[in-house]
Amino acid sequence: MAALMAVFCRPLPVETAGLAALAVPAGGTEAKYVALTFDDGPRADTTGRLLDGLKERGAHATFFVIGEQVPENEGLLRRMAVEGHQVGNHTFSHQSLQNAGEHTVIEEIQKTEVLLEEILGEGEYWLRPPYGLVDSRTPQLVKTPMVYWSLDPEDWRLLNTEQVVSYVLGRVKNGDIILLHDFYPTSVDAALQIVDALQAEGYVFLTVEELLAQFDTEPQAGALYASATEERSW
Numbered sequence: 001m002a003a004l005m006a007v008f009c010r011p012l013p014v015e016t017a018g019l020a021a022l023a024v025p026a027g028g029t030e031a032k033y034v035a036l037t038f039d040d041g042p043r044a045d046t047t048g049r050l051l052d053g054l055k056e057r058g059a060h061a062t063f064f065v066i067g068e069q070v071p072e073n074e075g076l077l078r079r080m081a082v083e084g085h086q087v088g089n090h091t092f093s094h095q096s097l098q099n100a101g102e103h104t105v106i107e108e109i110q111k112t113e114v115l116l117e118e119i120l121g122e123g124e125y126w127l128r129p130p131y132g133l134v135d136s137r138t139p140q141l142v143k144t145p146m147v148y149w150s151l152d153p154e155d156w157r158l159l160n161t162e163q164v165v166s167y168v169l170g171r172v173k174n175g176d177i178i179l180l181h182d183f184y185p186t187s188v189d190a191a192l193q194i195v196d197a198l199q200a201e202g203y204v205f206l207t208v209e210e211l212l213a214q215f216d217t218e219p220q221a222g223a224l225y226a227s228a229t230e231e232r233s234w
Contacts, residue, residue, distance in 0.1 A: 092108050
């Protein structure tokens, strides 16, 4: 058990090369900051197209990847890191961690952790629990910050670009963490339209780690962050 736990305590190399390329507000507009997050990838066609669009727009994002999706998509993970995105852990098989046995929780996280470290190097890969579900034992088992969300347009259910865009643009505020999925073409289209619209309003798109730093929030292992300044209880 000690060997399984040790893998969670390593520091994440900080990617700084892409910071200078972040899009900044035009015309002197006061900046506002949000984090786009994507679950359930990587997927070769949709994730690749999303990375192309984010690069064109100078926007950073956070990708919470499923371990089962990693094989044969290693190049996409390397590209995420090189282009300044944050790579996180979404467990190996997308099994709920709520009320799961201790061994199951550790194994689900560790198997993906090992894959990420083999590809990207040793690091602290923040966790997004499947379905956002945790329980009171989770902080003792997870030795990284955890990420929830403050905006969820349920893009996986709608599969409708216009509705997803409308939901986000009608509710977004400074410091939000937005949940999307890079597994669906409609979600990729929506994400890029959201970036275009919000950049025009003065928003800057950061990784979750960058967003918390922007708001002087010190990330803590085992804490579940819903926005730049809000922790979620379980």
